[in-house]
Amino acid sequence: MSTLWPRLEPLLAKVQKPARYIGCEDGSVIPVHSPGKVAWLLLYPDTYEIGLPNQGLQILYEILNERRDAVAERSYAPWTDLEVEMRRIELPLFSVETHRPAEDFDVLAFNLSSELVYTNVLNCIDLARVPVYAADRTVGDPLVCAGGHSAFNPEPLADFVDFFVLGEGEEVVGEITEVLGRWKRAGADKGSRHDLLRELSHVVGVYVPSMYEVTYDDQRLVSILPRYGDVPAQVHKRAVADLAEWPYPKTPLVPLTEVVHDRLNVEVFRGCTRGCRFCQAGMITRPVRERPAEQVRTMVANGLKRSGYDEVSLTSLSTADFSGIEQVVTEASAAGGVGCPSVSVSLPSLRVDAFTVGVAASVSGVRRSGLTFAPEAGSWRLRQVINKLITEDDLFAAVESAFSQGWTRMKLYFLIGLPTETDADTLGIAELARKCVAIGRKHTNRASITVSVGGFVPKSHTPFQWFGQNTVEEFQRKINLLRSDLHKAKGVQLRWHTPTASVAEGILSRGDRRLGKVLEHVWRAGGTFQEWGEHFNYSLWLDAMADCGLDVEWYVNRHRGADEVFAWDHLSAGLHKDFLWDDWQAALAEHGLEDCRWIPCYDCGVCTGYGIEHVVASPVPPAGGSQGTGQGVVGAPVPVTIRLGSGRLESGRLGSGSVA
Amino acid sequence: MWVRIRWTKVGKIRWTSHRDAARIWERAMRRAELPMVYSEGFSPRARMSFGLALPTGSESLAEFLDVDLTDGEELDLDTVPGRLTRCLPFGMTVLEAAAVPRGAESAQADVVACDWVIDIDNVALREVQLAVAGLLAADSRVITKRRKDQIVTDDIRPGVESLVVTGLSADGNSVLVRAVLGTKPRGIRPGDLITGLFPGNENVVERRSLRVAQLIERAGERHTLRAAPHMAAA
Numbered sequence: 049m050s051t052l053w054p055r056l057e058p059l060l061a062k063v064q065k066p067a068r069y070i071g072c073e074d075g076s077v078i079p080v081h082s083p084g085k086v087a088w089l090l091l092y093p094d095t096y097e098i099g100l101p102n103q104g105l106q107i108l109y110e111i112l113n114e115r116r117d118a119v120a121e122r123s124y125a126p127w128t129d130l131e132v133e134m135r136r137i138e139l140p141l142f143s144v145e146t147h148r149p150a151e152d153f154d155v156l157a158f159n160l161s162s163e164l165v166y167t168n169v170l171n172c173i174d175l176a177r178v179p180v181y182a183a184d185r186t187v188g189d190p191l192v193c194a195g196g197h198s199a200f201n202p203e204p205l206a207d208f209v210d211f212f213v214l215g216e217g218e219e220v221v222g223e224i225t226e227v228l229g230r231w232k233r234a235g236a237d238k239g240s241r242h243d244l245l246r247e248l249s250h251v252v253g254v255y256v257p258s259m260y261e262v263t264y265d266d267q268r269l270v271s272i273l274p275r276y277g278d279v280p281a282q283v284h285k286r287a288v289a290d291l292a293e294w295p296y297p298k299t300p301l302v303p304l305t306e307v308v309h310d311r312l313n314v315e316v317f318r319g320c321t322r323g324c325r326f327c328q329a330g331m332i333t334r335p336v337r338e339r340p341a342e343q344v345r346t347m348v349a350n351g352l353k354r355s356g357y358d359e360v361s362l363t364s365l366s367t368a369d370f371s372g373i374e375q376v377v378t379e380a381s382a383a384g385g386v387g388c389p390s391v392s393v394s395l396p397s398l399r400v401d402a403f404t405v406g407v408a409a410s411v412s413g414v415r416r417s418g419l420t421f422a423p424e425a426g427s428w429r430l431r432q433v434i435n436k437l438i439t440e441d442d443l444f445a446a447v448e449s450a451f452s453q454g455w456t457r458m459k460l461y462f463l464i465g466l467p468t469e470t471d472a473d474t475l476g477i478a479e480l481a482r483k484c485v486a487i488g489r490k491h492t493n494r495a496s497i498t499v500s501v502g503g504f505v506p507k508s509h510t511p512f513q514w515f516g517q518n519t520v521e522e523f524q525r526k527i528n529l530l531r532s533d534l535h536k537a538k539g540v541q542l543r544w545h546t547p548t549a550s551v552a553e554g555i556l557s558r559g560d561r562r563l564g565k566v567l568e569h570v571w572r573a574g575g576t577f578q579e580w581g582e583h584f585n586y587s588l589w590l591d592a593m594a595d596c597g598l599d600v601e602w603y604v605n606r607h608r609g610a611d612e613v614f615a616w617d618h619l620s621a622g623l624h625k626d627f628l629w630d631d632w633q634a635a636l637a638e639h640g641l642e643d644c645r646w647i648p649c650y651d652c653g654v655c656t657g658y659g660i661e662h663v664v665a666s667p668v669p670p671a672g673g674s675q676g677t678g679q680g681v682v683g684a685p686v687p688v689t690i691r692l693g694s695g696r697l698e699s700g701r702l703g704s705g706s707v708a
Numbered sequence: 709m710w711v712r713i714r715w716t717k718v719g720k721i722r723w724t725s726h727r728d729a730a731r732i733w734e735r736a737m738r739r740a741e742l743p744m745v746y747s748e749g750f751s752p753r754a755r756m757s758f759g760l761a762l763p764t765g766s767e768s769l770a771e772f773l774d775v776d777l778t779d780g781e782e783l784d785l786d787t788v789p790g791r792l793t794r795c796l797p798f799g800m801t802v803l804e805a806a807a808v809p810r811g812a813e814s815a816q817a818d819v820v821a822c823d824w825v826i827d828i829d830n831v832a833l834r835e836v837q838l839a840v841a842g843l844l845a846a847d848s849r850v851i852t853k854r855r856k857d858q859i860v861t862d863d864i865r866p867g868v869e870s871l872v873v874t875g876l877s878a879d880g881n882s883v884l885v886r887a888v889l890g891t892k893p894r895g896i897r898p899g900d901l902i903t904g905l906f907p908g909n910e911n912v913v914e915r916r917s918l919r920v921a922q923l924i925e926r927a928g929e930r931h932t933l934r935a936a937p938h939m940a941a942a
Contacts, residue, residue: 058829058913058915060723060765061913061914066723067723067724069723070720070721070723070724072720072797072798072799073797302735304724304728305724305725305728306727306728306731353739354739355735355739356734356736356737356738356739357735358738384738388738390752
């Protein structure tokens with residue numbers, strides 16, 4: 049129960065960036081632990097610099113510390129230099145607020161942002177002196193849980209995590225606390241861990257892997273079925289109906305040392321219904337729920353005053369879609385107090401077709417932040433396949449807006465290895481980049497476009513979950529094609545994500561429980577921080593797969609058919625599997641599907657299934673561009689298949705304003 | 709109007725770097741709503757100038773920064789320490805704030821030496837006494853250290869102006885020395901002094917170090933640097 053600080057402090061002189069481990073941030077809380085309170089350790093399984101700004105963790109931190117029956121502290125993965133020292137003197141993982149040992153908490157709650165942090169999860173559990181395998185833990189050990197986007201296919205971690213939380217944590221974290229609190233207070237009469245986990249499985253949104261039986265037929269996954277009648281056959285995600293009820297973070301954490309996204313972050317809306325088919329984030333966070341503009345205004349003003357930041361980022365999956373965004377940005381720029389004459393506003397995730405001169409002018413303000421657009425595919429044909437319905441003209445108009453308002457550099461993100469991709473599509477990327485530079489050169493000699501290319505990894509709960517990922521060789525060939533084509537292009541820089549890292553991610557992205565042993569192998573071989581270029585080691589993954597008798601090609605590159613049982617079929621983000629299959633077929637037929645905020649509902653399943661709906665202040669899409677239709681004007685019909693209330697499937701045409 | 713501020717860095721906050729401190733200060737100034745003068749141009753920045761950097765891990769009662777505040781405001785300098793301290797992390801406190809006369813030297817340029825209390829771990833009192841005597845008797849003491857990715861050598865002896873063993877630390881587990889270390893041409897850090905006292909012995913380490921004062925020279929005499937020249941005392 050006592051603090052580990054006196055044993056930790058002498059180690060800090062020996063490591064890089066010791067400020068990672070001291071806490072003391074503005075907004076941090078020194079909670080008072082007591083036997084009656086459920087103690088949560090919120091863990092981001094990467095370095096402090098990456099984990100501190102994570103908004104999900106900060107929101108849950110505040111909500112839990114506001115409760116009378118809970119306390120929450122934070123922890124982050126120690127860097128390799130401190131880990132060596134910690135293991136040498138047997139110093140366990142600690143919280144940064146009170147430097148309390150992790151094993152003294154009731155729950156270790158991990159945020160899973162992406163697959164390559166999974167080995168860090170195992171390492172942190174081990175550093176906490178908790179048995180890495182869930183089956184080996186006893187009543188005295190903390191529970192280990194995990195949430196975040198990757199929790200929608202958590203099977204590779206199923207042997208190590210006691211329970212997962214699907215979707216948004218604001219409400220469910222309190223419900224879990226109540227179950228744990230009752231168990232704690234039962235004292236000697238408390239049931240076993242198994243009983244506790246079984247009870248937790250009744251909480252909507254909680255998935256307890258040990259309550260399910262997995263069967264295989266040789267390589268093929270046959271089923272994942274509940275062991276008991278009271279355990280749900282399908283676990284559904286949680287989503288808050290009204291973001292206005294959750295004005296968090298109220299007291300954002302202001303770091304003492306350098307971190308990524310080092311500015312005030314205010315979430316303006318959650319969810320996205322643009323329906324880009326490669327994008328898991330959009331698919332699993334439906335529907336769109338905007339924060340009222342007035343609340344955004346207050347959170348920006350209060351946040352700046354509290355923190356002393358002079359930069360604010362309005363975050364969401366597609367911020368330029370926010371109703372009245374120009375007004376919000378203009379107000380935010382002026383929201384600094386007496387001490388702060390100018391505030392720089394940045395909008396990450398900018399949709400090309402919503403980035404108008406008006407938005408550009410309001411964002412450019414006094415200090416310009418970086419500008420990134422993500423056309424994702426190099427040809428209109430391929431953009432229809434992936435349903436990112438922005439035309440070349442949309443891109444050029446956005447780039448023109450930016451250059452005309454004074455920007456000189458911007459980044460363009462693209463994916464390679466998308467379904468139906470041809471070399472013409474790949475080379476289309478180079479062509480777009482050259483044209484964008486040409487537009488820039490009309491405004492400035494220093495016009496520069498950085499093209500950043502990543503290998504596409506098919507994700508669960510998307511229409512592309514049936515698609516076989518490209519191999520390392522295919523990715524590399526396409527990168528080489530672009531390199532030679534852009535070799536002499538003035539003003540264009542090409543960057544690319546390591547193809548082997550995309551494949552390692554692909555192993556886990558649609559993996560099943562059998563990969564648990566692979567994770568253990570990679571971890572024991574020293575494979576932590578696999579998200580970091582300096583530590584990523586592809587041969588660890590290949591060796592581990594071979595040692596476990598598993599085939600990379602089968603997991604990553606194989607095309608799945610309609611009869612495939614997925615390792616996540618028993619987990620739901622609300623989307624009907626039929627809807628996803630139909631959208632996959634529409635993709636292959638190069639048909640687009642517009643945004644259901646502004647066209648009639650096509651019943652993907654989420655709103656009807658959960659009894660929630662869009663919360664959007666504007667009945668029309670943001671002005672500018674083709675508005676996600678890819679057409680000059682809304683109205684040209686786009687064929688789509690619609691599920692009617694009775695369950696019949698009908699083909700219809702959108703654009704007339706009614707469902708056929 | 710340039711205002712010089714003397715501030716402390718004590719406790720856990722000692723593990724933040726000098727650059728971290730600069731960022732903390734920018735935010736604290738905005739939170740305290742002090743009327744700062746901003747630079748012209750596309751990227752207006754507050755005008756602040758920091759004194760000598762403090763090594764990461766060291767504590768201090770004597771850190772300095774100069775900040776340009778707008779003239780003409782009814783700014784009561786006596787309220788500045790309180791206003792700023794409220795906006796700073798625990799362990800950073802403002803002790804003094806005073807107007808800097810026109811043409812005065814920057815805090816960094818003016819300082820010639822620093823007064824340190826250094827707490828040395830893993831070595832007995834007697835050995836420290838012998839090492840100190842040996843160093844003071846020597847004409848030179850060259851140490852090697854890593855700067856960025858290079859190994860450099862440095863003769864620290866000229867920079868050791870005074871060095872006294874004061875006794876055991878409060879818990880009796882380590883040894884305290886009081887040292888005045890020169891800052892020109894290049895500052896000697898407490899860690900360098902320990903390396904110079906116990907060359908080749910990596911077990912002997914700095915447990916803590918505290919910069920008690922920064923020293924300036926006026927007409928051949930040493931004075932403690934304070935926020936206002938009239939506060940300086942020998």
